[in-house]
Amino acid sequence: MDIRSLQVFLSVADTLNFSRSSEQLHLSVSAVSRSVQRLEEAVGRTLLERDKRSVRLTPAGRDFRNYARRAVDDWLQIRRQLAGGAQLAGEVSLYCSVTATYSILAPVLEAFRASQPGVEIQLHTGDPADGIDKLLSGQHDVAVTGRPPTLNPRLSYLQLQESPMLFCMPAADCAVRRLVLEGDSSSPDFDWERLPFIVPERGATRDMLDDWFAATGLHPRIYAQVAGHEAIVAMVGLGLGIGIAPELVVRASGLGERVSPVPVWQPLPALGIGLCAPRKTLADPLVRAFWDVAANTLPRAV
Structure with a gap:
């Protein structure tokens, strides 16, 4: 089982909805279902009970969700260790709306490419209202979102602009x-x-x-x-x-x-608009580098 399969499972475990997870992951419903089925075959237990109306985690599924979260966190940790002391290389997964791509991020992306040529930005666009869920399910490293009224303690937020x-x-x-x-x-x-x-x-x-x-x-x-x-x-x-x-x-x-x-x-x-990322993900040198470039590129709203 690979990290991507674990991330797919974590998305379904969070949404309890195969269709919504397929939209978030940019995969077909059948691809999401097959990924979960392969995990269940590897584990030898049913992880999700599903019928026409609902999806529920089984007791084994709840235990496996804890394992999957630890495994994804461990993967991020080893990636950080391997990147230490070397020129940064790899990719950062960024989620934002189409408008944010050229209205807010253009100067940030330009500055980041100049300062970190070995890091590739994997850009995914969609409804910014989905950004928080995508971060919490481990699908992306950073998202451009509206300022949430209450910030999840697992997340950090960096305000970049404010719009009436x-x-x-x-x-x-x-x-x-x-x-x-x-x-x-x-x-x-x-x-x-x-x-x-x-x-x-x-x-x-x-x-x-x-x-x-x-x-x-x-x-x-x-x-x-x-x-x-x-x-x-x-x-x-x-x-x-x-x-x-x-x-x-x-x-x-x-x-x-x-x-x-x-x-x-x-x-x-007014709506605050900024970057959001899981606190653990911000310990990744690649993600931190992007975060710092954004903080130093745009005149931030207070």
Whole structure:
């Protein structure tokens, strides 16, 4: 059994969902299933009980999960030892959104390539809301994420930028825009419940929006729950509802002319954006080198 197989098992053990793990790992569901089956054959015990509705760890699976975590940690430790005293070489697995790739990381990647030519960055893109789960399951070394309201004690966070959060409506004349403009959205008495909302499926900005709904006593009419702010901006631009997105994403999306900001009486807090990594992974010289380059390249938000 190899480290990658153990990482696949740890992902399923954390998500208890083969489909979600396949998305996180960029593998097919059948490939994830085969990897787990091979582990079960090697161990000689059933590790996961699965039926059409659920996946559960067996007692043997819980014991094996502890072993798998130790094995992955030991592998990271030996990689650190072998790298000590030598020119850094190897790879760092980095997870981020498409927007973050060119809006935030471009100068960091350029500086890192110049300072560490022997280290390759394996870049994986997706919804930043998945970044924390991917780190905790051992799939990636570093992720670009929104600042979590509560940081898992197993993780470290380095803030790089801060972006205002915008409420957006369609810029073109349509039913949704007319509903917004019928009243004064900056007034505490504005009737938000008439409007269809396009909201993030999960993540730091969904938590932020749910807190805003609770604080304003609003019971929103949810039109759609979407993975990724780029998709929210696109759907708002099509006239399907109003949504929220970091100003950074609106500017970088290429769709900024299709949406207009909606003034609100109680604005959302700004979104901190930064690097996140498991504390143990930061002891790896390769990961620490990337972390330090990022800290010294961008003017960080406080």
